[in-house]
Structures are given as structure tokens and as C-alpha cells.
Amino acid sequence: MTRAVLSLGSNLGDRAAHLRAALAGLGDLVMAVSGVYETPSWGGPGPDGRESPPYLNAVVLAVDAGDDPYAWLTRARELERVAGRDRDPSWRYAPRTLDVDVITVWTADGAPVVSDDPDLVLPHPRVHERAFVLRPWLDIQPYAELPGHGWVYDLVRAEPVAADLPNVRPCADLSLES
Ligand SMILES: Nc1ncnc2c1ncn2[C@@H]1O[C@H](COP(=O)(O)OP(=O)(O)OP(=O)(O)O)[C@@H](O)[C@H]1O
Ligand SMILES: Nc1nc2c(c(=O)[nH]1)N=C(CO)CN2
Numbered sequence: 001m002t003r004a005v006l007s008l009g010s011n012l013g014d015r016a017a018h019l020r021a022a023l024a025g026l027g028d029l030v031m032a033v034s035g036v037y038e039t040p041s042w043g044g045p046g047p048d049g050r051e052s053p054p055y056l057n058a059v060v061l062a063v064d065a066g067d068d069p070y071a072w073l074t075r076a077r078e079l080e081r082v083a084g085r086d087r088d089p090s091w092r093y094a095p096r097t098l099d100v101d102v103i104t105v106w107t108a109d110g111a112p113v114v115s116d117d118p119d120l121v122l123p124h125p126r127v128h129e130r131a132f133v134l135r136p137w138l139d140i141q142p143y144a145e146l147p148g149h150g151w152v153y154d155l156v157r158a159e160p161v162a163a164d165l166p167n168v169r170p171c172a173d174l175s176l177e178s
Contacts, residue, residue: 001108003031004072005141006060007124007133009099010083011041015056016174018098022079023176029062034136036174040167042130043093052095057168058176059103059136069105069113073120076100103127103137104147112147123147128155131164 006026010018016036023030041052064071083098104123105113115122127133128149134156137144144152155161 001063001065002067002069002072002105002113003061003063004069004105005103005137005144006062006072006076007057007099007101007103007127007130007136008060009039009055009057009101009132010097011053011055012095012097018083019056019058019176021083022098022100023060025079025082026060026062026075029064030060031063032061032140033176034059034139036171036176037132037136038169038171039132040164041093041095042132042164046091046094052093055099055132056171056174057132057136059133059140061140067107069102069115069122070120072102072105076102101127101133103133114147123149129160131156131161131168134161135165135168 008019008022023033037057039055039057041055045051079100080098085096085098088094101124102120107113113122123146128146134152137152146152146155149155156165
């Protein structure tokens with residue numbers, strides 16, 4: 001058995017519909033879903049100076065009966081494929097219909113999986129800098145700990161995340177829970 005925290009993001013097309021479809025795709029694996037937040041695009045403009053539009057973001061806690069952490073990556077890529085995500089070789093953080101990142105994975109005994117395989121780095125190597133993940137994560141796990149970085153509630157109060165926090169805006173009118 002493994003548990004995982006996944007980040008869902010969309011800034012292209014019907015953003016809420018893409019998040020809902022991802023959640024539906026995860027189906028019975030989902031244990032808890034955060035609120036939906038509108039967040040400025042993280043990662044800067046494209047090579048031509050074009051800005052990436054704001055995202056809708058949410059975070060999910062999910063559980064899988066199998067033991068393989070890579071199953072989460074496979075699922076994430078499949079959800080992105082179904083959402084029609086295109087990759088733009090000239091712009092790493094180009095707008096996308098759906099982005100699913102594997103944030104952290106725990107084994108059945110509660111130990112965090114640590115991996116430096118470039119195909120699946122765990123915990124996700126940039127999440128400690130990302131208010132758009134850390135803030136929604138607190139909705140579903142107020143005592144969440146990011147392996148190697150400490151309590152999530154401390155991370156959101158320290159720089160560089162604290163400066164971004166006011167721009168992570170709850171969308172009270174949008175819910176992913178049915
Ligand atoms: N924890 C992880 N979650 C998702 N993808 C990962 C992870 N660790 C490594 N990768 C690899 O990162 C590669 C790029 O993934 P992707 O294009 O979704 O990145 P991104 O979401 O645009 O950027 P970022 O990695 O900064 O979130 C993929 O080939 C994937 O195998
Ligand atoms: N606001 C926001 N910015 C991003 C996001 C995201 O989900 N939300 N995902 C990225 C690649 O993982 C890059 N930048």
C-alpha cells in the first residue's frame with residue numbers, strides 16, 4: 001500500500017473541468033481533496049516574453065493498494081494525456097490543460113519514499129518553494145510534514161513562500177467534491 005499527495009493544476013481551457021476530470025480519473029483512490037485556489041503562474045514568462053495565465057490548483061490525498069511509487073507517476077501522466085496536455089519544447093512552464101505532480105509518497109508503514117531518480121524525484125524537488133501546493137495541502141493535512149523540509153505550516157510562513165501566499169486565492173464558489 002502507498003499513499004500520495006498529488007498536486008493538480010490547470011491554466012488552459014476549462015480549468016475547473018480539467019481538475020474535476022482528473023479527480024474523477026483517480027476515482028476511489030481519493031481520500032481527501034483540498035479547496036480550489038486561483039494562483040499566479042509560477043516559473044516566469046515564456047521565451048517570447050508571453051505571460052502564462054493564472055492557474056486553478058488543488059491538492060489530493062490518495063491511496064493505492066499496490067506498493068510501487070512509480071504507479072503514481074504513470075497515473076499522473078495518463079491523466080495529463082487524457083486532458084490533452086501538449087508539451088512545448090521551447091517553454092518549460094508553458095500553459096497546460098492539466099499538470100499532475102507527485103508531491104510525496106508514503107509506504108504502508110508511514111515512511112516517506114525518497115528518490116533522486118530524475119523520472120520520479122521524491123519528495124517533489126521544488127514543492128518547498130510553491131505556495132500553490134503547500135497552501136491547499138494544509139486544507140487536507142494541517143499537520144503535514146514535507147520530508148527533508150519540516151512542517152508545511154512553517155514553510156508557508158517563511159520566505160520565499162510567505163510572499164506568494166496572499167496571491168493564492170480560495171475559490172469559494174468552486175468545489176471538486178461531489
Ligand atoms: N515528483 C514528480 N512528479 C512528477 N513528475 C516528476 C517528478 N519527479 C520527476 N518528474 C519528471 O519530471 C518530468 C517533467 O514533468 P513535467 O513536464 O510535468 O514538469 P512540470 O510539472 O512542468 O515542472 P515541475 O517538475 O517543476 O513541476 C517528467 O518526465 C517526470 O518523469
Ligand atoms: N500557479 C501554478 N504555477 C505552476 C504550476 C501550477 O500548478 N500552478 N505548475 C507548474 C509545473 O508543475 C509550473 N507553474
